[in-house]
Amino acid sequence: MNALQLARFLHGMTARETGVQLDDAAPRATLGHATLRVPRTLPPDARVAAAAHALAHWRHSPSGEPAGTLTPIGIAIAGLIEDARVETLLAREWPGLATFWAPAFAPIDREGLTFGRLCARLAKALFDRSYRDGNPWVDTGVQLFDALRDRLDDYRACRTIASRLANDLGQMRVRFEPDDGTWLRYRDDNAWLWTQPAAASERAGSEGVDTSAATGGHADAPDDTPAPPADAPRYPEWNCHTRRERRDWATIVERAPPTSAPSPSLAARVDADRRTARHMRPARAAELLRRVGRQLDGDALDVDAAIAARIARHAGHAPDPRIFRRRVPHDACGPVLILLDLSASTAAHVAALEKRAAFVLGDLFDRQRRRWAVHGYTSDGRHRVYYARFKDFDDAFDAPRRTALLAADAGMSTRTGAALRHALALLRRETGSVRAAVLMIGDGEAADIDVFDPRYLVEDARHAARHGRQHGVAIAGLSFGAPPGLSTILGVGPSCVHAANGDALPAVVAQAAGRLTA
Secondary structure (H helix, E strand, O other), X not given: OOHHXXXXXXXXXXXOOOEEEEEOXXXXXXXXXXXXXXXXXXXXXXXXXXXXXXXXXXXXXXXXEOOOOEOHHHHHHHXXXXXXXXXXXXXXXXXXXXXXXXXXXXXXXXXXXXHHHHHXXXXXXXXXXXXXOOOHHHHHHHHHHHHOHHHOOOHHHHHHXXXXXXXXXXXXXXXXXOOOOOOOOOOEOOHHHEOHHHHHHHHHHHHOXXXXXXXXXXXXXXXXXXXXXXXXXXXXXEEOXXXXXXXXXXXXXXXXXXXXOOOHHHHHHHHHHHHHHHOOOOOOHHHHEEEEEEEOOOOEEOHHHHHHHHHHHHOOOOOOOOOEEEEEEOXXXXXXXXXEEOOHHHHHHHHHXXXXXXXXXXXXXXXXXXXXXXXXXXXXXXXXXXXXXXXXXXXXXXXXXXHHHHHEOOOOEEOHHHHHHHHHHHHHOOOOOOOOEEEEEEOOOOEEOOEOOOOHHHHHHHHHHHHHHHOOOEEEEXXXXXXXXXXXXXXXXXXXXXXXXXXXXXXXXXXXXXXXXX
């Protein structure tokens, strides 16, 4: 059934015009007040079911309700209950419409205790009154819904069911799971039900929300964080499921991070690291230099040049006296941006190691006369990827900037791909060299509050790193803590250095810096 046929079906049911579009990329249907976008991947019968479900919302659901303090898990349960409510009401008017929805429930069985499986089982139990699930949470939902079947026109009363069920999931410690569009595919994304901020949150969560249900259906407090400025940088994000970039998906908010008084012990460790680095030759310091042959003096004999000189002498020619090799600073001494992961996952111990490494790297690049910057990032969903510039390329690493770095607190989440894209964009402004580099320091855990799939943001960060390398930027990683660290993003190989702790930190840091020129 094509878009025109769906529009005619809806016109016959409502006697009004509806714009219908088949969308190649949409995982679920999306409603407007007089529009319907349906995934093209739905089979014809499911497209009719989607149109009938949209009709149920248009006739019986309020639009643009404020989400208030509902968390994404509360919004998801509220949407599930609302779907059941409006379908029940519409089926009372036109019982035949239920035959379009019924096939979607056939493959749902009693197996699975994940969030998605429990929701699918509850949806089936609410649709098919002959179905007996046996799970206490599902049975509770059925009992609460059945108690209101005589007054399903009371939308607010049904909202109380959602709050109760979301809180019960919290007690069960069930983790929020993404709506991957594989169950009840005819149903829409429910964005139409909520005001725009909540709708945006729902769309952002199409890959899932990594929020524990332990908080129940409500957040601890309303989000009073100001919205990002209109001119804030926005970057695409790679969706590994659709294998497409989501345009302008993540927003960078540049601001100084929250701070606390710098730890005296951390400052002391930094000073000790810097002293050690000045008086030692790191194990892989050679990677920071390159060997140049045919020199008048040097630290090693250039065998090829020496043989050529001997041959020239035997032939009666003046030999070339340049028979030595020596190490010189690498020609690719372009700007380096040190990018620190300041998220909560790094923990205090790892965050301290990151800061110590940044100080040692700064001294190392200063000795190389290499321009460098140190930035950090954390995130609170795709609309707020916080980015802090502790030192830019033209700044002196003076006392205030050193103190700001030491005092920066770790917190929130890790949307690595967006931060890396912003770092690469800033590097492009440094036009003096074609050999710019990014040295990422962190634990390699890419995660955020609006993403559940643990692979999704890792794949996005990997895509961002691949894009940067394709444009000539060297990208290396230094990670602390449990393996595999940043190798999950940058790949297993010479581009990553991993250290379980801070032992021999100056040598480890020099090894990581060497990967920028290897």
